[in-house]
Structure formats: structure tokens, C-alpha cells
Amino acid sequence: MKNDLMILDGEWDFAFTAERPVESMLSGVEFSGKMAVPGCFDAQGAYRFRRGCGVYRKKVGCQGRVMLEIDGIGLRGTVFWDGAKIGELVKPFTAETFVFDAGGSGEHEIIIATENILDTSPSSLFHPFYDFYGYGGIYRSVTLRELPDVYIEYAVITPVSLAEGTASLHLEMNGCIDKVRVQFDGEAPLELACSGCTLDAELAVPHFKEWTPETPGLHILKITAGDDEKTVRFGMRIVKVENGEVTLNGKAVKLIGFNRHDSHPDFGYAMPEELVRRDLELIKSRGYNFIRGSHYAQSETVLDICDELGLLVWDESLGWGNKQESLTDGTFCSLQIEQTRQMVRRSINHPSVIMWGFLNEAKTDIPEARAIVKSLVDTIKAEDTSRPVTFATMYGSNDVCLDLPDIISFNTYPGWYGQVDAQDFPEEDVLATLRALTEFTRQEKYRDKAVILSEIGAAALPGDHSGLRWSEEYQSRMAKTVLEEVCRDDRWSGVAFWLFADTKTYSDGRALMRPRGFNNKGLVNEYRQPKLAWHELAELLKTLKNSKMA
Numbered sequence: 001m002k003n004d005l006m007i008l009d010g011e012w013d014f015a016f017t018a019e020r021p022v023e024s025m026l027s028g029v030e031f032s033g034k035m036a037v038p039g040c041f042d043a044q045g046a047y048r049f050r051r052g053c054g055v056y057r058k059k060v061g062c063q064g065r066v067m068l069e070i071d072g073i074g075l076r077g078t079v080f081w082d083g084a085k086i087g088e089l090v091k092p093f094t095a096e097t098f099v100f101d102a103g104g105s106g107e108h109e110i111i112i113a114t115e116n117i118l119d120t121s122p123s124s125l126f127h128p129f130y131d132f133y134g135y136g137g138i139y140r141s142v143t144l145r146e147l148p149d150v151y152i153e154y155a156v157i158t159p160v161s162l163a164e165g166t167a168s169l170h171l172e173m174n175g176c177i178d179k180v181r182v183q184f185d186g187e188a189p190l191e192l193a194c195s196g197c198t199l200d201a202e203l204a205v206p207h208f209k210e211w212t213p214e215t216p217g218l219h220i221l222k223i224t225a226g227d228d229e230k231t232v233r234f235g236m237r238i239v240k241v242e243n244g245e246v247t248l249n250g251k252a253v254k255l256i257g258f259n260r261h262d263s264h265p266d267f268g269y270a271m272p273e274e275l276v277r278r279d280l281e282l283i284k285s286r287g288y289n290f291i292r293g294s295h296y297a298q299s300e301t302v303l304d305i306c307d308e309l310g311l312l313v314w315d316e317s318l319g320w321g322n323k324q325e326s327l328t329d330g331t332f333c334s335l336q337i338e339q340t341r342q343m344v345r346r347s348i349n350h351p352s353v354i355m356w357g358f359l360n361e362a363k364t365d366i367p368e369a370r371a372i373v374k375s376l377v378d379t380i381k382a383e384d385t386s387r388p389v390t391f392a393t394m395y396g397s398n399d400v401c402l403d404l405p406d407i408i409s410f411n412t413y414p415g416w417y418g419q420v421d422a423q424d425f426p427e428e429d430v431l432a433t434l435r436a437l438t439e440f441t442r443q444e445k446y447r448d449k450a451v452i453l454s455e456i457g458a459a460a461l462p463g464d465h466s467g468l469r470w471s472e473e474y475q476s477r478m479a480k481t482v483l484e485e486v487c488r489d490d491r492w493s494g495v496a497f498w499l500f501a502d503t504k505t506y507s508d509g510r511a512l513m514r515p516r517g518f519n520n521k522g523l524v525n526e527y528r529q530p531k532l533a534w535h536e537l538a539e540l541l542k543t544l545k546n547s548k549m550a
């Protein structure tokens with residue numbers, strides 16, 4: 001078998017330069033420093049908050065045709081192998097794969113030149129106005145493997161029937177092969193005939209168990225194709241939107257949880273696994289069942305942990321408040337489509353992912369937005385018909401794209417924006433806003449769609465106990481009012497509170513609304529220390545738990 005994975009994480013040689021080097025400049029780069037991979041070079045230490053290029057170098061022994069996987073970088077980058085360019089990285093947070101001839105046996109050199117310079121052009125996927133910090137570096141793992149002649153490019157296993165314990169398998173190989181072998185959970189292997197370079201089969205999963213939030217049982221499928229071997233972990237669960245509700249394994253489910261940035265002040269978007277796990281365990285332990293992965297494709301680490309804990313995930317591709325000039329820009333649209341397709345193909349086997357999303361708060365109140373929204377829905381459906389699709393709108397009933405997704409998701413901030421002078425918590429206004437939204441979705445054309453409150457919240461500065469705006473008490477009242485309403489009103493399939501933890505953003509231009517340079521709407525602060533709302537909301541949740549809360 002030629003499938004030994006080399007994990008290239010660890011210490012890389014590093015240089016910080018003003019410009020991203022092109023091939024001809026590589027020999028001039030002096031790698032005088034060291035940097036951790038994964039890591040954001042501007043999160044800590046000498047390069048903290050500096051903008052420029054972080055150039056990483058690693059030596060590696062291999063030969064022949066190889067697959068290099070870079071699971072996510074920011075904000076852009078170029079990859080060189082032995083001094084020659086092999087690819088560009090233009091989609092932050094997106095896993096990219098490069099297959100190429102590594103050359104003869106011996107030591108080779110990889111250089112990944114990243115940059116965190118903010119790009120304001122309409123085609124840019126990461127704008128300076130996004131409300132989360134634009135860190136640079138190699139955010140996620142880098143791996144390499146030597147490839148056999150025929151190898152498995154893509155393997156998807158989709159649960160078909162929970163009554164019969166069957167699942168469909170779809171395989172794509174780079175070349176033709178006449179049979180593959182599959183083995184569930186170490187049971188007796190099965191041989192399946194292949195026609196050409198793909199295989200589609202429906203299989204019975206031996207001793208199958210349902211994957212549910214309470215009992216997140218996982219299965220392992222080992223696939224052998226010639227000299228290649230791939231292992232896929234999956235869960236037997238079926239998610240649908242039926243009669244205006246999200247259902248999981250045939251039962252309506254109420255999704256209650258948080259938007260979460262995969263971010264930490266000391267690590268940026270390269271949070272160590274232990275810290276990610278601690279976040280997710282904390283959320284699960286308080287009785288929540290839902291995470292919206294705002295606002296970029298989630299890492300394998302996040303999704304693996306959610307699979308194991310039984311947390312339900314909204315996975316979305318990168319976007320934030322994108323304006324008309326981007327939504328109608330050819331390059332922007334094709335990058336959106338590519339990154340969304342890559343997200344789906346990358347994470348399709350994770351049972352925790354129960355919906356796909358894209359374009360958070362884009363300008364979807366204009367007809368010009370419809371083409372890209374429709375293309376993104378179609379792109380996802382072409383890859384995966386087993387999950388609903390959504391996007392979070394800030395336009396409420398003025399959105400003109402709500403017929404396109406399966407789930408209508410509203411971001412709304414009553415009691416926070418639009419009334420900055422009022423100091424007391426306006427409970428009636430908050431309830432009136434939520435009720436107007438659900439009323440709007442009761443009309444015939446939206447009746448079959450599920451509805452989620454995808455963002456709502458108030459900022460709190462730890463230690464402010466005035467009871468007024470910005471205090472912990474105000475934030476807690478907001479969260480509790482919303483939770484009660486979402487549990488009371490059956491039209492809501494769920495809520496993702498904004499926000500789990502305070503998250504690094506910028507203060508310039510928003511200084512009044514983003515004190516400390518953080519989005520302060522976390523129920524825990526950036527180091528995950530709880531605010532009052534964290535305790536009070538969980539206490540309330542215990543008393544409200546209903547039969548739809550998985």
C-alpha cells in the first residue's frame with residue numbers, strides 16, 4: 001500500500017517580507033526564523049498584527065507522484081516545490097489539494113508564501129470590512145502522500161434508510177479499476193465490481209446504529225482500491241426539511257446553540273485541538289445542540305469533534321456583508337462557487353453537518369443577488385441532496401432571495417442596533433420583531449421552508465453590572481427573552497445566538513461598537529470566561545427543554 005500520510009505540521013523555517021515572493025525572488029528570501037504550522041504568524045510574537053508576507057519553508061523526503069493537501073490558509077498564498085510554482089491559494093479557509101510529480105528520491109523543498117494584505121477589490125473573498133480579523137498564515141494542517149497509480153479521489157457515504165440500515169457509496173478514482181474492497185467496522189470485507197473510474201452501490205451497514213445528538217454512534221468504512229486505501233468515518237442519520245420544520249431521523253428538532261468563530265486571541269484561526277474541544281464540550285455540556293460555523297468552512301478538527309459529541313453544525317463558506325459590486329463580479333462569483341463546492345466535498349461525510357450555508361448577510365434585497373444565490377444553491381445540490389441549504393439574511397421581509405434556500409435564516413438585532421440611545425432592555429420591541437418575522441414566513445410561498453434565527457444578541461463588557469446597554473444583565477435578558485420566544489413559537493426551528501465567545505475584529509471605524517477591538521457579544525469572553533448570560537441562559541434552557549430538543 002502506498003498510502004502513508006506524512007503530516008507536515010510542526011516547526012517550519014520562516015521569513016517575514018514586505019512582498020509576496022515570486023519564483024525569481026525565492027533564492028533571496030532569508031529564512032532566519034521559525035514558525036509553527038498550523039499557526040497565524042500575526043497572532044503572537046514579533047509579527048503580531050503586522051501586515052505583509054509570511055513565507056514558510058520545509059524540507060521533505062519523497063518521490064514520484066504526490067498529493068499535497070493544505071487544509072486552510074489566510075489570506076492568500078503561493079505554493080512552490082523545489083523552487084517552481086505549483087499553485088495559488090486564493091480562497092481563505094479552503095482546503096486545497098495539489099497533485100504533481102515530486103521528482104526523484106531524496107529531499108525536496110516546499111515553500112508556502114502566505115500574505116495577510118487586505119484586498120478591497122470587488123473580487124476579493126476577504127474584505128477589510130468583515131467583522132473578524134484578517135489573520136495571515138497556515139491556519140490548518142499540511143499533509144503529503146506518495147500516490148499509487150490508481151487512487152481514490154473522492155468517497156461519499158450517504159445514509160439511505162434508517163429502517164433497513166442502508167447507505168449509498170459513491171467513489172471516484174483517478175483511473176479505471178475493476179473491483180474495490182470495502183469493510184465496515186472491521187467486519188468481513190465485501191468485493192464490489194467497478195465500471196470505469198467510479199462506483200455507486202447501496203450497502204447494508206452491519207450492526208448499524210443511528211447517529212443522534214444523544215448517542216452519536218459512528219461507523220468506519222475502509223475502502224481498498226488497488227494499492228490505495230481510504231478510511232471514511234460516517235454516521236447513520238437523516239436530515240430533512242419537512243412541512244416547515246427541520247427533522248432529524250424523522251423527528252422535528254429544535255436547534256439551540258451559538259454562532260462560533262474558530263478563533264482565539266493567542267492563536268487566531270489556528271486554535272489548538274484541545275482548545276477547540278474545550279469550546280465544543282462546554283457548549284454541549286450546557287445542553288445546547290447546535291453550532292453555526294460563522295463565517296467560513298469549518299476545519300476537520302471542529303467537525304470531527306462535533307461528530308463525536310453529537311453537536312449539529314451549520315457549515316458555511318466564507319462571506320460577510322458582500323455588496324452588489326461583488327455579487328455581480330465574475331471572479332468573486334466563481335470563487336464563491338468553487339469554495340462552496342470544495343467545502344461540501346471536503347466535509348460531506350460528517351454526520352454533524354446538517355446544513356450548508358453561504359454568503360452571510362450579502363446584499364440579498366436586490367434582484368441582482370439572485371443569480372449568485374441560485375448558483376450557490378444549485379452547486380450544493382449538485383454535490384449533495386441529503387442536506388438542506390440556507391444563507392443568513394439581514395434583510396428580513398425585504399430579502400428577494402428567500403424562495404431559493406430550504407431554510408430561511410434571519411440575522412436580526414432588535415434591542416441593539418438602531419436604538420443606540422435607549423439604555424433599558426426593550427423586551428416588547430424584541431418580541432415584536434421576532435413575531436413579525438415568523439408571521440412573514442407563514443405565507444403560502446414560504447410555509448414549507450424551515451425558519452432559523454441565525455443571529456441575535458447584545459454586547460456585554462465583563463464587569464459592567466449597570467443593567468443598561470453593554471452590561472452583563474442586559475445581554476442576559478436579551479438572550480433569555482429570545483430563548484423563551486424561540487421555544488414557544490413552533491415556527492422557529494432554532495436559534496444560533498450571536499455569539500459564543502468574544503472575537504477579535506478591528507476597532508478602527510467601529511471603535512464605539514467594538515471596544516477593545518473585539519466583537520463583545522460573546523456569552524463568554526475571548527478567553528472563554530463566562531459572562532452572566534452564559535450561566536443564566538443554560539439554567540433557563542434546562543427548564544424549557546422540550547420534546548423537539550434533541
Ligand code: ADA
Binds near residue numbers: 294360394411498519
Ligand atoms: C452581523 C454579522 C456578524 C456580526 C454581527 C454584529 O450580523 O453577521 O458577523 O458582525 O452582525 O455583531 O454586529
